[in-house]
Amino acid sequence: MTTAAVQQAVAPEVPPAEPAPQVAGFRQAFALLRPYRSSMILAFLFGTAAAALAALQPLLVSSTVDGFAGEIPYSAILLLFVLLASSAMLNGLEQYVLQRSGERFAFDTRKRLIQHVYRLPIGVLERRERGDIISRITTDVSQTRAILSSGLVELATSLITVLVSLVMMALIDAVLLVLAALAICMVIVAIYLIGRRTRPAGLRAQNAVGDLAAAVSRSLGAIRTIRATVSTTREADSAVRQAQAALEAGFVVARLRAVVQTFSGVAVQLLLIAVVAAGAIRVAAGSLTVGQLSAFIMYLLLMATPITMFGSLVSLLGEAFGALTRILAIQSVAPESELPDVASDVASPSTAPPVRNTPGAPFFALRNISFRYPQRTENRTEDEVWALRNVTLDFLQGRTTALVGPSGAGKSTLFALLERFYDATEGAVLFRGEDVRRLSRDDLRRQISYVEQDAPALSGTVRDNLLLGLHTASDAQCADALRRVNLLSSADTAADFLDAQVGEVGTLLSGGERQRLAIARAFLADAPILLLDEVTSNLDSNNERVIQDVIRAKNGAQSIIVIAHRLSTVVAADSIIVMEEGKVVAQGTHSELLAISPLYRELAHNQLLD
């Protein structure tokens, strides 16, 4: 296929759009709860049975009071006790089933979120604050669990209790019931209207907690710089301001909750007083017995708990819906592998073409590539938004190619396109003749060992770090890779060193050790292609030479692309590409470039290499 045909067939890169979050409600909650419906139904049945048994108690009390003839009614008391104990046990079972499935729901949601977040496009993750993502996986999921563990089912069983009580009260005295029912309806509507307002307030509170987590995570990630620039107080103040925002949003939620709960508590008390007063009048008039009035009041009390609980449940659900909104917002962003890769005429991405060892053939070919970062368009001129502009290049099999140029020239961006962290905005990247957008990202990446600029070490042991991409290497192979980058002297016992902890983001290692550990990992992976981005910037001249020698020894066996500011690292490369402002301005060997490229001459002159 010609390059032009490839460019036509491949759909242009569309930056992944992040839909504006809509506050989640019952519809989204029900969809999420579908896998747990059998547990929820079971809990509901337990709750309903408990409510039914509780509803029998006032009837028993009524008949006992009205039939009281001076003897203690032992059998009625025993029956009452059995009813009470059975209803309590059923309530306990309801809670157990709900809490258990709540935990399962939290686990499943976290698992799904983690797997989703780890697969989000690099561009999306770079735009978002890490701390905020963490708070969605931790705090928001805990909040959302409330929907299941104490929310919807309890709401449903509360309604059942209220309905059963209403029916029983209707059988006892319809006039009193009309009075009570009118008051209850007004209370429920009022609670719902106030409680509904907790939903946006809950979302604001959760967003504020997310921002706080982001602020702390950002500061702790750069703690040395913060201390060294004496900005500890300023950074701490900024995190405290986020905490303050969380406090203020929390106050709104607390206020609404207090209003709802107080209102429902007072409303129930008033209701009781009104019913007792009206009931007493009806008893005096002979329309009601004392036993019936006691049963009526007991039913009213039975309803009181669900009605007061209804208030706190509605506000709890409001907060849970806020948290659910944040979870759904991140879940709705398409993960990397689901991005539109190719035009509809190609069914599915193929695997990476097998390695063809044809020295001199291009393994990567860039065809008129232009690239702009999705987040860099605002307030910039047309020229400034392009990180790469009309780049056409061939990287040849078995050769070492170097990329040099001033800072911001687009060198690392070019690596990001080769690794498919991003896709070109215009033009095509071909891997062994195939457009990379037609390839599976994982298969492409398996062919490449990539050492990023300022490569971080992951917390864990040296061995964990070495085995990141290659889980099967033996200790002997790991030790050999470490020796090649001068991280392990022959005196060291390899096993001890491999078990040594490197600390969170490699803080227990020096910058140079971290770089060499990353290079050792790349050597161990032994992929056909090696991408090295400024890997010797932190090395002393001795270690730089060691690494250069290993790279040189690999020349021919591996295809290597090196980015370097220090030209001494790349003078021996087969080909050197000079970049400036996103464009390729010259290409050749060191001596050729000294003759033809003013920019290269200047770089070499500044580094005393001409």
Ligand SMILES: Nc1ncnc2c1ncn2[C@@H]1O[C@H](COP(=O)(O)OP(=O)(O)OP(=O)(O)O)[C@@H](O)[C@H]1O
């Ligand atoms: N993740 C990113 N999001 C937005 N803009 C970016 C991102 N990474 C780089 N850029 C911008 O793209 C341009 C090219 O950056 P790039 O990192 O590719 O340059 P470079 O030649 O590798 O520089 P250096 O030698 O300093 O590493 C710069 O203007 C930079 O600010």
